[in-house]
Amino acid sequence: MANFSKSHVPQFAVDVYQNEYLPEGSGEVDAIVTVTATGGGTVGSAVAAAQPYAPGRGPSAAVAVMVDCSGSMDYPQTKMRNAREATAAAVDTVRDGVHFAVVGGTHVAEEVYPGGGRLAVADATTREQAKQALRRLSAGGGTAIGAWLRLADRLLSSADVSIRHGILLTDGRNEHESPEDLRAALDACAGRFTCDARGVGTDWEVKEVTGIASALLGSADIVADPAGLVSDFTRMMEAAMGKEVADVALRLWTPAGATVRFVKQVAPTVEDLTGRRTEAPPRAGDYPTGSWGDESRDYHVRVAVPPAAVGREMLAARVSLVAPRQDGSVHALGAQGLVRAVWTDDLAASTAISPQVAHYTGQAELARAIQQGLELRKAGDVDGATAKLGRAVQLAGASGNADTAKLLAKVVDVVDAATGTVRLKTKVEEAAEKTLETRSTKTVRVKK
Incomplete structure (x- = not known):
């Protein structure tokens, strides 16, 4: 993980919404935690993409676009053409100075551009070279998405950058490797880069595409009409260019006797993070949230606390945000919120739902x-x-x-x-x- 200057990091704020009042003998607290990042995420605009990269303008980043080139991409023939055009539009959206590569995916993964196991650095020349290389893309072969992801990981990890992101397009089912192979690839790539996944047409498997996005903390969607790929790829790359800080984790500290029941992202999408906890002693756990630009997300937190008598109060959880440093340690991102429990015999207060x-x-x-x-x-x-x-x-x-x-x-x-x-x-x-x-x-x- 590379360091980047403080000016790249958005300012984070944490707001907690809950009814902290519990009836006597009750021991479960629910809260919605809203995390908002502001002051970053401006580098993904078309204006920024047209300007040269400079330290202080945006964090160092690397992106890999994985394009399905299996035989089914020729049916109809416009599908492959739309995919080439969409990838070209995504390349045009990469801002100067960002490392990038294009991967062609069949039953094997091939480097379309730049080749040689490396990444190109975006400027007018490399973008044009990439678009020339895309014209040679043709459909033929099977589908082994795990292989595509592993090649993208190798390429992305070759650059010393702060943000690593993938965009993956498929039109079919992952028929040329086992589900276990794909799962192993996702496990190997999780935490190394984020990835948006798209299914084009209607012959792909929803659980495969959403599973990729879920494991790699990206977005998933359908592009039913291949003609919509250009606008979708442009939006995805603009969003990727707007990310300012990677590997942000929601850290939950709980006092002795309290237990985190679950942590779920609930906006903009529902994503259960409970099973992804990594311990952060003493008495804290980190839940991965991926990369952030200018945006706001909501999380539902449930904490079990020891039941207490009327009139007692306790801090059920402290919520903060952390990100990794280059040396492997983490640093706090300067925002926190408190989840409280207050026991009462006021029935109206304790039965109200936030x-x-x-x-x-x-x-x-x-x-x-x-x-x-x-x-x-x-x-x-x-x-x-x-x-x-x-x-x-x-x-x-x-x-x-x-x-x-x-x-x-x-x-x-x-x-x-x-x-x-x-x-x-x-x-x-x-x-x-x-x-x-x-x-x-x-x-x-x-x-x-």
């Missing part, structure tokens, strides 16, 4: 209901699918998640959104179903 906690509990249930409903639909369980997707419609409407409500309406006929009364559509476009499944974890922010 609006933020209630909202995101509903959003997490919404994601589960969609995923379970679609699984039941595929299995032919009409009644089960109808019940789950009806509940999803009800939750989407109640929480104001209009985008998800629109996607659900392409899979079910909504009779009454308020009660969750729906009928399964007899014919559903594959793209509509895949889009709903892929975007099921996207949430809307709670209104503060």
Whole structure:
């Protein structure tokens, strides 16, 4: 991990939303932790991309674009052309001074540009060379995504930079290596670079694409029409260019006797971080959040505390943010929030639910209901699918998640959104179903 000047690091703020009042004998505290980074993330703009890299303007970074070149990318033939154009647009968005490479993926991984096991440094010349190399890309062969990721990791790790990021495009299932091979590759790459994953068309596996993004703390989405790849790749690369600090971890300190039940990111998407904890003695654990620019995210934290008598108060958890130094130590990013527990016999106080906690509990249930409903639909369980997707419609409407409500309406006929009364559509476009499944974890922010 390379050091970078203080001017590159955004200012972090932590806000905690909770009802700290518990009834006597109760011992579970819920809180929504909002983390906001400001003052960084400005280097991803088109203006910045056109300017030469200079120390103090942005952190050192490396990006690798992995393009599916398997045989299915020729059906239709426009798909490969769209992928070449999208990758060229992404290369154009890389700002001067950033290290970059393009990988062609089939049942093996090949260096498309610059080759020789190295990265190019972006400027007008190397961008043009990369685009010339992309014209030679053709479709043929199988799909082994783990191999693509391992090559990207080798290339990205060859540069002494602060930010390492990948963009991966696939149009098919990972048929030329075992699920265990892909899992092993993801485990090897986790914490070494972040990666956005995209499925183009409708013949790919949602769980594979979302699993890659989840393991590597990036975004996942569908580009059902290959014509949309250029704008999507441009947006992804702009976002990558806007990252200012990597490997940020949410650190939770708890007092003796308290236990962290779970830590989940709940906005902009639902992502369970509980199992990714690394111990940070004494009595603290770090939960990885990836790279940050100018942005805000919400986390749901649940802590079990020893039950106490009325009138007692305790600090249930202290939340802070840390990032690694080059020497392997970590430094605090200067923001913290407190999760409290106060025992009371005031029934109104102890039974009130924090609006933020209630909202995101509903959003997490919404994601589960969609995923379970679609699984039941595929299995032919009409009644089960109808019940789950009806509940999803009800939750989407109640929480104001209009985008998800629109996607659900392409899979079910909504009779009454308020009660969750729906009928399964007899014919559903594959793209509509895949889009709903892929975007099921996207949430809307709670209104503060």
